[in-house]
Amino acid sequence: MYLYHFGFSELPFTLTPNTNFYCGLRGHDEALQVLLTALKTGEGFIKVTGEVGTGKTLLCRKLLNEIPDHFATAYIPNPYLPPEELRHAVASELGIEHHAQIDQHQLTREIEKKLVSLNKSGRSVVLIIDEAQALPNESLEALRLLSNLETETRKLVQLVMFGQPELDERLATRELRQLRQRISFSYQLETLSEEDMGRYVHHRLQIAGYKGPPLFQPDVIWWLHKGSRGVPRLANILCHKMLLLAYGSGRHTLSVKDIKTAIADTEDAIMPKRQDMLCFLAGVLVAAALALSLAFFLGWLPV
Incomplete structure (x- = not known):
């Protein structure tokens, strides 16, 4: 199992209602x-x-x-x-x-x-x-x-x-x-927002004793939120499968490919629609453009 592969002290995404993992959302x-x-x-x-x-x-x-x-x-x-x-x-x-x-x-x-x-x-x-x-x-x-x-x-x-x-x-x-x-x-x-989903996942990793670099990047969180519809139990299932996939291939990082595979393998999960993905990419481009404009304005980059 991936417990020692990722350095967890316990499994972070079990389905049992363990109050030690309660996240103050x-x-x-x-x-x-x-x-x-x-x-x-x-x-x-x-x-x-x-x-x-x-x-x-x-x-x-x-x-x-x-x-x-x-x-x-x-x-x-x-x-x-x-x-x-x-x-x-x-x-x-x-x-x-x-x-x-x-x-x-x-x-x-x-x-x-x-x-x-x-x-x-x-x-x-x-x-x-x-x-x-x-x-x-x-x-x-x-x-x-x-x-x-x-x-x-x-x-x-x-x-x-x-x-x-x-x-x-x-x-x-x-x-x-x-x-x-x-x-x-x-x-x-209510179900979790995308922001709360990120907090929820990182909190469970922290409680499980993870001390490495961030496992779930923002694009993976976006896919996780859409695929799980913001439902914590379904998110746990998807995260567990992603960690299994990474462990099986000897990786210590998670990718969008992992979450896509996990969604496809989970009956109640939903694969994001094309328009959802286009909106996400547009948001990423806008955020990048704003960051670049701010850098020019502050003089961090040459004109």
Whole structure:
């Protein structure tokens, strides 16, 4: 593998949501601040949506790491569960013993008792659900009913949902209008700009321990951004393949040919259109002309 070929201490472009590689890009930092602010103010329902591969699970795990200690968290990573199993999953996360041996009515009572107990001890409870678009409608309704539990001054449980845009589509239906009205804070993650893509790639290389000359030149970043559509997960796949190509041919540099090959080999990647490439080349020529004009103006070059 190319780990030692490039002098990495670990692989920089794995697909696992490793928070050590979290890059403080504007969108992700804004989303994290929205989440922390909403939780601190005691809001009931909070929602974060974004396309596949935009970093929702990484953000979810970052939240779990950053959340203040007085919050007790219950994390449901795979929520494709009917209401009964969802309640058992919540009970398990809250540390309720023998929950599998009791009926649903008693289970609901035990969850409420646990929430009241945590509240009295000064702790706030946050239920965090990843891939929330997979929740059946009946389970979404069960979450809404769970959010009804409250004292005179505060909610007994706050809910944070991370999901794909399909979650927004479902919440827009009449059937789920009561749940939709409970959502007080929401944030939509966008794909990365070309500038952010460059920061993202160089950040991951730095965290992976790379100390050599720049691997990804601006023209390669441009191709990477277009080919991945700004989706971090897809960019990771393309970068991994590029490094494999360079390693296979014994090179320590990456080229536009590498990214073209990686795009062609990746099903969900998009090969830039001819007009996109012409615009990019025109931009490069304009930038070069401006730099040359500035050099003449400052007297760095002879007239």
